[in-house]
Amino acid sequence: MTSKVPFYLSVALLILAGIALSVFRHQNYGVPWTPGATSKIWDVEARIEFSGQNKPVTVSLAAPTTQAGFTLINESSSSSGYGVSYVSTDSGRRAEWSVRNANGPQTIYYKAQFLVDPQANVSPVPPKGEIQAPTFSGPVESAAMALIKQATERSANDMTFTRELIKSLNDTDSQNASLILNDLTKVEAVDKxxxxxxxxxxxxxxxxxxxxRRRQSIEHINQVWDGSKWVLFNPNDANPVIAENILVWDETNVSLLDLVGGKNSQVHFSMIAQEVSSIQATQEKAMADGLLNFSIHSLPLEEQAMFKTIMLIPIGALIVVFLRVIIGLKTSGTFMPVLIAVAFVQTQLLTGIVGFLLIVGTGLVIRSYLSKLNLLLVARISAVIITVILIISVFTVVAFKIGLTEGLSITFFPMIILSWTIERMSILWEEEGAKEVLLQGGGSLLTSVLVYLAMTNSFIQYLTFNFIGIQLIVLAGILLLGTYTGYxxxxxRRFKPLAED
Incomplete structure (x- = not known):
């Protein structure tokens, strides 16, 4: 007897793989488990103002990138008459505008959209080269060495050393701190x-x-490398900065704004937050993040809409297998109810049921006449297909003429499947009688309705489309149901007399 251990092992692996894929999608891509979840998008706009001097102008602004906690999903510029480009330089990524001649007050807008994304795809760039020690004057150097010695004794690593150093600089009673801060700002003092x-x-x-918030200026703070990532420190507070509402705009601090051909330049920032659905957030991330290039979300919207329906078919197959294997419900055809349920999704339930009964009922009447002609199978099926097309055409035109616009969607019914259903029911009528036809036809219709209810459930639609691992779990469930050999x-009900006795 063949051992079923490999089979059950394969099923367990399918379930584990499905769960792992789903958890990976949730944790690494930030896809929420429920469709009602929302994500936040920040629109940050930089307003650049300057005066032109009636000569060529070049404007260069430090441009942000995807960073820990934020994914850059879009950027745009509004600058009438200016050419614009986004370039990578030795001093970081920058947005550059240029015009042959500019005179008088000038305004340029740069807008960046950031998705709040704890799983943002970013690789921290570690520090390069040897650190060059700054030079201090005699008294200042002695004060610096004293502060460094004190912070070293009270710390265990670079992070705690930075914290203790900032504490010392903020100590108003410390003469060493006061001496250093005479010529330096706190952020410069911490850096040096x-x-x-x-x-x-x-x-x-x-x-x-x-x-x-409007007309905000860039603030400068310190960033310290802890061996794996950069950690922000506010020089006015010894604790590390919580970066949930801190966006790093200029990572190099070489130059926020460069202007050639103008004067009196300034840049201010305004921002606004908006809540978007989880589906929209996933699509935005798919467009901005290369990690999702092999996801369904990277496809054009038309193909995504098609896959949204295709991904529901395994759920329908699971329901059919359960009803036939466990419940024992009879259907006409194995998976014909699933295809009919897909048609119900397009036509709506009530319209679909009425259309199905009209087409199948009329088709059975015409098929009973064709059976008297003793046609060959191929010719008979072909005649039934043409008959179904004519029936659908007539019902659609009649529905339109009497004002039932819902009837126009009846054309979504799978004509070939309906033709074979009519053929099978006709043969069953001849061999088993009308009762068996009603049992199988009613079972098919009931199954189609249950599959339709599952396919139109928003939670099921969301899970099957966003978590492809669900398909592996459904496959494992179908395989397990396929091994059932009981009643x-x-x-x-055959044992009812025994129960009464």
Whole structure:
């Protein structure tokens, strides 16, 4: 007797693979488990103002990129008469505008959209080269060494060292801190002291995100390398910055804005937040993130809509297998109810049921006449197909003429499947009688309705479309149901007399 251990092992592997794929989609791509979840998108706009001097102008602005917690999904520029391009330079990514001649007040807008994304696809760039120690004057150098020695004794690594150093700089009673801050801002002092202590760090320009805020300026804070990622520190607070509402705009701090051919330049930032559905957020991330290029979400919308229906068919197959194997419900054809349910999705349930009964009923009457002609099978099936097409055409025209626009959707019915259904029911009528036809026809219609209810459930639609691992779990369920050899529930009525005795 063949061992079923490999079979059950394969089923278990399918279930585990399906769960793993689904969890991976949720954790790495941020796809929520429920369709009602929303994601936040920040629209950040930079407004650049300057005065032209009646000569060629070149404007260069530091441009942001995808970073930890935020995925850049779109960027655009509004600058009438200017050429614009996005370039990568030694000083980081920049947006550049140019015009042959500009005179008087000029305004340029740059807009970037960021999706709040804890799973943002970003690889931190580690510090390069040897850290160059800064030079201080005699008294300042002595104060710097004293602060560094104190912070070193109270710390265990670069992160705690930075924290202790910031504490010392914010100590109003410390003469060493006061001496250093006479000529340096806090952010510059922290950067130079960290460089003196050979701790990898840099100054970055950030924006504090606040819904509806206008005319905000770039703030400068420190970033320290902890060995695997960059950690933000506010020089006014010893604790690391919580980056949920902090957007790093300028990572290099070389130059936020460069202007050639103009004067009196300034740049201000405005921002607004909006909530979007999880599906829209996934689509936006698919367009911006190369990791999703092999996902259904990377396809054009027309093909996505098609797959949204295709992914529901395995659910219908699972329901059919359960009803036939466990319940013992009889249907006309194995998976004909699934195809009819797909048609119901297009026609709506009530219209679909009425159309199905009209087409099959009329087809059976005409098929009974064809059986008297003793035609060959191929010719008879072909005649039934043409008859079904004529029936659908007539019913559609009649529905339109009497004002039932819902009847126009009856054309979504699969004509070939209906033709074979009529042929099978006609043969069954001749061999088993009308009762068996009603049993199988009613079972098919009931199954189609149940499959339709499952296919139109928003939660099932969302899971099957966004988590392809669900298909593997459904496949495992169908394989397990296929091994069932016990009684169907409808067969248990044979034992009713024994129960009465």
């Amino acid at each position: 002291l960290l460089a003196y202590a050979k701790v990898p760090s840099k100054i970055v320009g950030v924006i504090e995100l606040e819904d509806g 169907r529930l409808t067969e248990l």
